[in-house]
Amino acid sequence: MQRERVSDNVYWFQSDVYAQVTAGVVVGPQWAVVIDTLAIPEETLAIREFIEHNLNTQVRYVINTHYHADHTWGNCFFPNTTIIAHTRCRELLIERGIPSLEAAQKQNTVMQQVKIVLPNMTLDDGELTLRIGKKHLRIMPAPGHSEDGIAILVVEDRVLFAGDAFMPLPYLVDGNLEDMVAFIKGVGRMKLENIVQGHGDIVLRGEIEPAVKENLSYLTAIKKAARTATRRKAPLKYLDTIDIEKCGKSRVYLSGLSTTLHERNLRVLYQQALEEIEQEAKKNKK
Numbered sequence: 313m314q315r316e317r318v319s320d321n322v323y324w325f326q327s328d329v330y331a332q333v334t335a336g337v338v339v340g341p342q343w344a345v346v347i348d349t350l351a352i353p354e355e356t357l358a359i360r361e362f363i364e365h366n367l368n369t370q371v372r373y374v375i376n377t378h379y380h381a382d383h384t385w386g387n388c389f390f391p392n393t394t395i396i397a398h399t400r401c402r403e404l405l406i407e408r409g410i411p412s413l414e415a416a417q418k419q420n421t422v423m424q425q426v427k428i429v430l431p432n433m434t435l436d437d438g439e440l441t442l443r444i445g446k447k448h449l450r451i452m453p454a455p456g457h458s459e460d461g462i463a464i465l466v467v468e469d470r471v472l473f474a475g476d477a478f479m480p481l482p483y484l485v486d487g488n489l490e491d492m493v494a495f496i497k498g499v500g501r502m503k504l505e506n507i508v509q510g511h512g513d514i515v516l517r518g519e520i521e522p523a524v525k526e527n528l529s530y531l532t533a534i535k536k537a538a539r540t541a542t543r544r545k546a547p548l549k550y551l552d553t554i555d556i557e558k559c560g561k562s563r564v565y566l567s568g569l570s571t572t573l574h575e576r577n578l579r580v581l582y583q584q585a586l587e588e589i590e591q592e593a594k595k596n597k598k
Contacts (some may be wrong), residue, residue, distance in 0.1 A: 313356045315362070316514065319469040324508055327351060327357055331566050332511045333382045336473050337363060338466060340445035343372035346393075347464055347473045348510070349386025353425055356386030373442065375451065376431060377510060379404040379456045380486075381412060387429035396440070396451065397431035400460035408433025408567045435462070455539070456492025457483060457510070463495075469505060476510035480565040481556075482527050484578045493531055500524035511566050526560060533559035534574075538545055538581035542589060551578045 314326040318516055321339040326332055328354045336347035337359065344363050349356045351510065363371060376384045376397040386407060409428050417423045442449040447468050454463035457476035464473040476483065477495050484492050499507065500521065507515035507523070517522050537554040541547035556563045556574040563571045 313350070313358055318471055318506055318508065318514060319466070320447070322469060322471055323362075323464055326459050326513070327355055327382075329355065330382060331569055332513075332587055334508060334510060334512070335359060335383075335386075336464075336508055337367075338444055338447060338449060339363070339367050339369060340447070342369070343444070344369050345373045345375060345442065345444055345449060346390060347508075347569065348374045348377055348383040348475070349374065351382035351385065351390070353389065353422060356389050359386075360389055375434050375449075375462075375464055376401055376463045377454070377463065377473065377477075379409055380458065380476070381409065381416070382532065383426070383475070383510065384409065385413065385423075385426050385567040388427045394433050395429060396433045396435075396442075397398055398453070398460040398462050399434040401462075402431045402434055404458075404460055454478075454495055455488060456495045457487045459487065459489070461495075465502070470503065471506045471508065472499065472502065472504050472510045474499065475508065478507055478515075478523075478527070479509050480512040481561055481570045481573055482531055483577065484531075485573075485576045489535060489581065493528060496524055496527050496531075529560050534577050534581055538578060538585045541582050542579075542585050547582060548579075551575075551582060554578060565595075 313328050316324045318324050323337040325335045327350050333351055335350050336522050338345045369389045371393050374387055374390050374395045375392050379401045405428055413426060413428055437453055440451040447466055450465040450467055452463055454461040454475055454477040461475050461477045463475055478499060482492055504520055507520060541550050546549040556570055593598060
């Protein structure tokens with residue numbers, strides 16, 4: 313697992329095992345806040361060990377940026393904490409997280425020690441501010457990657473923990489393209505020092521503007537490709553020709569997963585485009 317100090321009392325962790333998924337810690341004078349957990353129990357336990365023994369403090373809050381397993385299944389390793397998330401995150405952990413974990417436990421004995429621990433402090437579409445020492449954590453909606461997404465701004469340091477709403481390769485199969493575009497544009501206006509992505513490396517101040525523009529260009533390109541596919545005789549074959557490089561990205565991101573994620577993006581947007589065309593046709597018949 314990789315670890316780095318982002319700013320004073322703010323730390324970043326990145327998995328060596330699964331898709332470069334990240335987590336964070338903000339440390340106060342008496343307690344700490346964990347932002348997301350990692351996919352593998354061993355790595356989440358290593359974060360707790362670092363907090364308790366290297367930083368000599370205890371975790372009081374865990375914030376889940378969204379319900380996906382690689383960001384929430386480590387909640388159980390921080391007992392007696394308050395877990396903060398979007399209201400929809402709690403619902404999705406019940407609807408999808410519990411069955412997914414049961415399936416994973418049948419395939420991987422490592423997951424036997426994991427259990428779903430639900431958020432017990434939730435927010436809907438508003439914002440919540442959490443004070444930790446001299447720092448303020450502003451928790452805000454961050455839709456796009458998933459409907460329950462939230463982001464956390466360390467106000468004094470201008471560090472944004474963006475969850476998966478901001479990644480080296482935008483991924484929206486469980487989310488919404490327009491929501492993601494709006495969120496990324498908002499990030500570009502926030503005058504940040506750093507962005508901690510849900511996966512991948514930290515985006516530094518001088519890299520933020522290019523990263524925002526590149527992600528927006530990518531989303532525009534895949535939307536256009538999906539629309540074009542609806543007019544082709546062999547739409548899926550056409551989509552297969554739209555590789556990640558043609559959309560302005562690199563396939564080396566996220567431990568080699570970028571190609572798979574890109575293909576899924578194209579197909580879900582293609583299906584959405586077909587549904588929109590069908591709905592428009594029904595309206596015109598009325």
